[in-house]
Amino acid sequence: MGVDLQQLKKGGLLKQVQKEFFSLRLHIVGGQLTFNQLQMIAQVSKDFGNGEIHLTARQGVEIPFIKLQDFETIKNKLAQVGLEPGACGPRVRTVTACQGCKICPNGLIETKEFSKKIDEKFFGRDLKCKFKISISGCLNNCLKAEENDLGIKGCMEPEWLQANCIFCGLCEAICPVDAIKINYENRDVIFNPQKCIKCGRCVTSCSSDAWKGREGYLLLFGGRNGNVITRGKQVVPVIYKEEKVLSVIEHTLKFIADYGNNEERFADILQRVGNSQLQKYLKEVLESE
Numbered sequence: 001m002g003v004d005l006q007q008l009k010k011g012g013l014l015k016q017v018q019k020e021f022f023s024l025r026l027h028i029v030g031g032q033l034t035f036n037q038l039q040m041i042a043q044v045s046k047d048f049g050n051g052e053i054h055l056t057a058r059q060g061v062e063i064p065f066i067k068l069q070d071f072e073t074i075k076n077k078l079a080q081v082g083l084e085p086g087a088c089g090p091r092v093r094t095v096t097a098c099q100g101c102k103i104c105p106n107g108l109i110e111t112k113e114f115s116k117k118i119d120e121k122f123f124g125r126d127l128k129c130k131f132k133i134s135i136s137g138c139l140n141n142c143l144k145a146e147e148n149d150l151g152i153k154g155c156m157e158p159e160w161l162q163a164n165c166i167f168c169g170l171c172e173a174i175c176p177v178d179a180i181k182i183n184y185e186n187r188d189v190i191f192n193p194q195k196c197i198k199c200g201r202c203v204t205s206c207s208s209d210a211w212k213g214r215e216g217y218l219l220l221f222g223g224r225n226g227n228v229i230t231r232g233k234q235v236v237p238v239i240y241k242e243e244k245v246l247s248v249i250e251h252t253l254k255f256i257a258d259y260g261n262n263e264e265r266f267a268d269i270l271q272r273v274g275n276s277q278l279q280k281y282l283k284e285v286l287e288s289e
């Protein structure tokens, strides 16, 4: 009986150069693993593979040298520690994320729970093309938002609180785009919202709490890496609610279903139909409460 490689790929089994073996990709959301899961991965690699484990570019784990006949047994073992195979092919891939504000001092948004929420809703959904989502907790962009079909970056909209300001000058010095000018004579801070990139540095560095920050999500659409490289673009304004980000993802996937051709990447769809078409498509969800 022939082996359906596409079906195996869908289930996380990737064929190797060595014809009788497969590399098993695991579904690891936001790069988060527990001690028990790591132990089980090591055990499976020792018992069913050749002792090697590969860390992929998108925070995944692959166990190479797996035989097809062991797949069900391995799946059951992995399930004992809450692990399952990953997805390949034309569908929503595992959501990647950095440590975010719960661990990283630069983080502006929470990423661990949010990546799980996104993954639970969309992971493995069949599409006409692959679709990669990443979340970076701040504009340092460790998860390279622009390389993903949909990249999310945490950002922060600042608001100056005059009463708390001691005019130390730190925010002016630290702003990477000269969006802050201090008038020491008039004891005033002149903030230029047009220049501001919402990096939140003024908020996080002011020791007098004279900047209040509003957490937001900056979305980049249509990025990809590979033979053809396209940089994702910001086509909608910053979003301030998690639920709205989820709705935007939902509608973006619908957009691909409506406008995409088979195997056409999101970047190519946008190039063909135009970013303005996506903007129109997302208008209603962006304007909703």
Ligand code: SF4
Pocket: 098, 099, 100, 101, 104, 105, 106, 107, 108, 136, 137, 138, 139, 140, 141, 142, 143
């Ligand atoms: S993107 Fe920002 S929050 Fe995430 S790890 Fe990098 S510096 Fe930290």
Ligand code: SF4
Pocket: 164, 165, 166, 167, 168, 169, 170, 171, 172, 182, 189, 205, 206, 207, 208, 209, 210, 211
């Ligand atoms: S860092 Fe804070 S206290 Fe210092 S000038 Fe800026 S707002 Fe004022």
Ligand code: SF4
Pocket: 156, 157, 158, 174, 175, 176, 177, 178, 179, 180, 195, 196, 197, 198, 199, 200, 201, 202, 203
């Ligand atoms: S958020 Fe960043 S870019 Fe905007 S004013 Fe503050 S430091 Fe400057």
